Amino acid sequence: MTEQNSTGALIVKITVLTIGAALLFAPFLFQDVRSLEVAARICVFVVLVASYDLLIGYTGIVSFAHTMFFGFGAYGAAIALKQMGPGWDAVMVGGLAGMLVSLIVAVAIGLLSLRVKAIFFAMITLAVASVVLVLASQLSDFTGGEDGITYRAPQLFKTATKLAVDEDGKVLRLFGVKLNGKLAAYYFVFATSLALFVLMFRLVGSPLGTVLKAIRENEARAEAIGYRVVSYRTFVFCIAALAASLAGTIYAIWLKYTGPDTMLSFSIMIDILLMVVIGGMGTMWGAVIGAVLMVLAQYYLRDLMGAAAEATSNLPILPELLNPDRWLLWLGIIFILLVYFFPRGIAGTIMQKGIAK
């Protein structure tokens, strides 16, 4: 029995499909602004985590420059939308510019650095990403510096845009949800993220994916059967960079704001790394689970702890321990427990269960 058809794999697939359905109907299931923000962030981070998993999980490349590519895509769209105005031409120009810069930098890093040992490659990506972060903060005329850039999204995505109107000319509601530009923007994020995820999913299921897994296991063996490892590693590094760049463009359109903290910071890089580890390295399903759990924790763990602290206010110590300000401590404890009980990540561990030894 293979990993693909074990009982555990079935559980993971059903879970991910349920998450997909929840994201598809999110505007109707959770009718508040914050929930829609969370759903959109999950969609974007699924792409970002899946593309990072192409590197670390499928090919064994440790890179700290993934948010840099995310930032290139975001800044490309942001600068174009600011300079050219809120049109689709700006989105196209900005998105393509972000992808082009990402591709050039990825090829340069790949060809120059992927021959060196993993730790040195990781350090090189860290150095390049740090330089880009500093540049984004200092080239304020171009990038808006620390304050970032605020701009308008295309007309279709404005909240005031009516996608459908009733007889009185008012925006039509479907199950209580206004059919307006905000809804269009969410489905733009959902559809583009889904398309990118499916593309990456197909990539890892293709013969190329098998080669990548072989390279991850043993580079010398892969070379001995005829594969140029540096070429494949550079190729996958470029694919991951392009996917991250597109994710950045999508998120920039959704947020209508791009700044170093939201698009380029190392805390995002750490988040991506945690999501990959929590979900399970080397499984695209894990990218979905990791992104969902981490984003939900970031948005709702404080609230949950606040409610728990209130509920236990009559007890000693507990309210203090559950103080919402300590949410990062609890996030750390949850992470340690997850790593302990799911050493291959949630999806990886569950999928492994039930496989004949």
Place this chain on the structure above:
Amino acid sequence: MTLLTLNAMQTNIEQYAVLHDVTLTVPEGGVFVLLGRNGAGKTTTLRSIMGLWRPSPGSVTFRGEDISALHTAEVARKGIAYVPENMGVFGGLTIEENLILATKTGKFDTARLNRIYGLFPALKTFWGKQAWSLSGGQKQMLAVARAIIEPRDLILIDEPTKGLAPSIIDAMADAFREISETTTILLVEQNFHFAKSLGRDMAVIDDGRIAHTGSMADFAADKALQDQLLSLSA
């Protein structure tokens, strides 16, 4: 006809000179056996042919073409397959994935696949299983199968009987005999009984130098030479 020539090949691994002067000619067809004591340089010779370690100076000529400067992947594409000592399978991949990796088009040639099933029936039985879960003998079968899933001119096999049960070794010998009818095998082996049953020509490497070449039949008949070149006490 000569298939492979190693000419005054020297290989250094970091600061250590492992091969000092390896000159060897492997004819086309049959099994050529390379014997030698532990640490004599047998594995280094195979890895140097594959370009995994770079011989310098010296050269490797395959079908008259100097391949010493080629990248390992290019050497493999010339039609040379390598079955390393530790079986060299990809544990996280299934048998099917391990084999498909070695195909040129990403598709199986049905006739060759059936031949592999005939040689190693266990691979068909455990087709969808991940390689890490196979027994040592099955892993070795998979490694050899991967080498012959495409037509090759030369297969380098490093100590295929190491750690295997006698019944598996017999099956492996039968398989090598059949494979050698169409493909040349350069076999590195410590199990002299196994090597003797397969080899047509042979060489002995000692301390990084070729110490003897000749026919396997002659070498098998010369007990004194065997003791001199292969015994642990020598």
